[in-house]
Amino acid sequence: MKLFSRILFLISLIILVNYSFDFLKSNNRSLLISFIIGFIATYISTFFVKNDKLNTYIRWTSAVIVISIFAYILIFGVIWSFSKRP
DSSP states (O other): OOHHHHHHHHHHHHHHHHTTTTTTTGGGGGHHHHHHHHHHHHHHHHSSSSOOOHHHHHHHHHHHHHHHHHHHHIIIIIIIIHHHOO
């Protein structure tokens, strides 16, 4: 399970980098969903292994990335759409 969580974290990071440097932002919603699911699965899978320093780092990094993406979606997707703009 330790190897699975580390490989899943690496794949999620690769997808995140690919998503970040993709210039066709309107066509890659599947990349967004796949790296969010990847980081959530990485976060959950790190609880099933022995708690060493690298797994703690992977857990907190995954949590920060997922929370920041959900905060971005909440702020700019929901709250921004309800604001009255001229």
